[in-house]
Amino acid sequence: MLLLVGLVSAIILLFIEKSNAEIAGCDFYDTVDISTGQKFPNGSYLYDGLLIPAHLTGTYDFKVLPDDTWDVVASHVRGCVCKLRPCVRFCCSHNHLMNVGVCYDNMKKDDLESLNPYVNVTLKSGEVVKRHFKDELIVQWDLPMPCEELYYLDHTEEGNGFTLFEDATFQMHFNQLIFNKRQYCVQHLAFKDGIRIAPHYCIPSENTSNWKEVALIISLICMAITIGVYLYVKKLHNLHGKCFISYMVSLFIGYLFLLLELWNLLQYFCAAGGFLSYFFIMAAYFWLSVISLHFWAKLTNAKNSVYRLMPEHRFRAYNICTWVWAASMTGVTFLANRVVQNVNWRPMIGEQASCFFNVRNNAAMIYFYGAMLLTIIFNITMFILTATFIEKVKKDANNASKNHSEKQTYVMYLRLFIVMGLSWSLEIFAFFVKDSTYWSTIFQVADCINLSQGTMIFVLFILKPTTLKLIRDQMHPGHRPSTTQRRTRECQNTGTSYTAYEWNDADQNEA
Incomplete structure (x- = not known):
């Protein structure tokens, strides 16, 4: 009995510890790993030039996948940075290139020279502004991949326009579909006119x-x-x-x-x-x-x-x-x-x-x-x-x-x-x-x-x-009675007589 009480208590404590570790009122996809940031005695962190108060930090030993399932990972500290500054979700590290859905090593010097670091962000007021992805936005790069198969938009082709909103949602123009951060990410991609930040999206899964x-x-x-x-x-x-x-x-x-x-x-x-x-x-x-x-x-x-x-x-x-x-x-x-x-x-x-x-x-x-x-x-x-x-x-x-x-x-x-x-x-x-x-x-x-x-x-x-x-x-070809047999039964039942000539003629006509 004592063993059972101890086991139940341990489970309750584990749940309490996890709930305390999570950041209250903050979605996992609004957080970023800030373990490498500078920690202050009051529990706040300085990460990428942004001061994150203690109540917007928490210790996580799991990650939330796009389908809302959890995966166990090493314990680390995360900060709810998207409540303090607009975020942009990268598929992988911000200094990596992507090709056919795969992230490659750091960009070379020539790549950096041809890199266009700005993205157009549409504000709540409807105004479109240019934002430097690194200096004016918080880069989220450690979130789970949206899906196994990513598709990208090629801005060099007509009709491939898109809108990136201030709340980090993304909309394609040609079909008006809107994606949240679980369904897309952006990454540097090499085009004919240089390297640009291109959205990579998942095909929306259908419940049907x-x-x-x-x-x-x-x-x-x-x-x-x-x-x-x-x-x-x-x-x-x-x-x-x-x-x-x-x-x-x-x-x-x-x-x-x-x-x-x-x-x-x-x-x-x-x-x-x-x-x-x-x-x-x-x-x-x-x-x-x-x-x-x-x-x-x-x-x-x-x-x-x-x-x-x-x-x-x-x-x-x-x-x-x-x-x-x-x-x-x-x-x-x-x-x-x-x-x-x-x-x-x-x-x-x-x-x-x-x-x-x-x-x-x-x-x-x-x-x-x-x-x-x-x-x-x-x-x-x-x-x-x-x-x-x-x-x-x-x-x-x-x-x-x-x-x-x-x-x-x-x-x-x-x-x-x-x-x-x-x-x-x-x-x-x-x-x-x-x-x-x-x-x-x-x-x-x-x-x-x-x-x-x-x-x-x-x-x-x-x-x-x-x-x-x-x-x-x-x-069952032999199971079906012939016309002669059927008419013979009819004659027996009704008392009517037919000549054999008439029966054979009827059979011949049916055949």
Whole structure:
């Protein structure tokens, strides 16, 4: 019992000691290691020309990581210097250069001569002033790195402007994102016009990353099952089925690259993965356009050159159109990625933050959302024309019976278009309101629908009764009774007689 009381007391004392050691009302990221400073008898410290009173000092044996977890370190004294003078957070020591996120040794004499030591600081009043990073600011250099992978802003490229505020927050101009000191740092970087202080930032972590992975994985599994079913069931190998399989394969590959990027597995071929993902997503949408065009041409008996071809030749023509269009769009995007200098209008595939498009960039509207919008408009037009034709022939009993199965298939693919069209329409709308915090949830809703497309397609196309029946018939071909057997049972039940000639004729017609 005494041992237990002693243990509890020791734990309480440890917590009291740590709480006393911390500086009251001071965030860890507003402190700096002042162990090398001069200590006075009253407990104050003189550090880098700044006198720090005793109540703004404390002994720490831990450091706080950007995700709010703690790491044990050697005991040292820290001072809450940012309450006394504006601070600037460096990634590493202020006399080091950084390259590709790595800090190097002290700058040489030539480097110091070309160094621009000033940073523009925006005050609370909105006034922009120049501050010498060493003489007028307190350099914080011993804080934990914001993240493992840092991206920097190149001031020599148009659109890479940024604002460093007096409270040490940092804002990028091209997407208006604001970072706190846990999410960025600055460091000397060598540019063509000399050495400057450049901000290095982290991509803001999303709380939805876990559900994104789960949604993508489930969606890909459902896509794979859907493709497998359509390949397995022979009765689905018609022209509709072939186009649908091509659509699903394109969508599967495009989404697979998105999952690989989410898992950071594209780091060695980031740009190639981004362009391949773009190519197959574009191909998927073009295949949907081909399907909508095919339905309109078939139901309306359009006398166009493509539909007059034999089914196998039509599928070949559809392939040529789809893959050529997808390759052309990818080629244009690749060329723009190399030629366009303005970062607001360059696709930036495989550059800095993402292997895919920066969906907040203006270029996304031209090369990605713009193409999506055109295909959505085309598909809407085709489906409206087809629906109008169906309504016209609805009163004709012969035509209605003739086109019944085609109408059912049309309705099924109309649902597919609604799923894809709605999800990407939300994405396009979210792009236009990207700067509005009120509509920020639109991005989450659009992402949720987009990443779950494979799951919704599986429910619409595989779990419907007719497809499940086709799967059963394929697995048990002898289980389904023939027309003769069914009519024999009907005759026995109703007392009606049919000649064998009629039965055989019925069997032949069904076959």
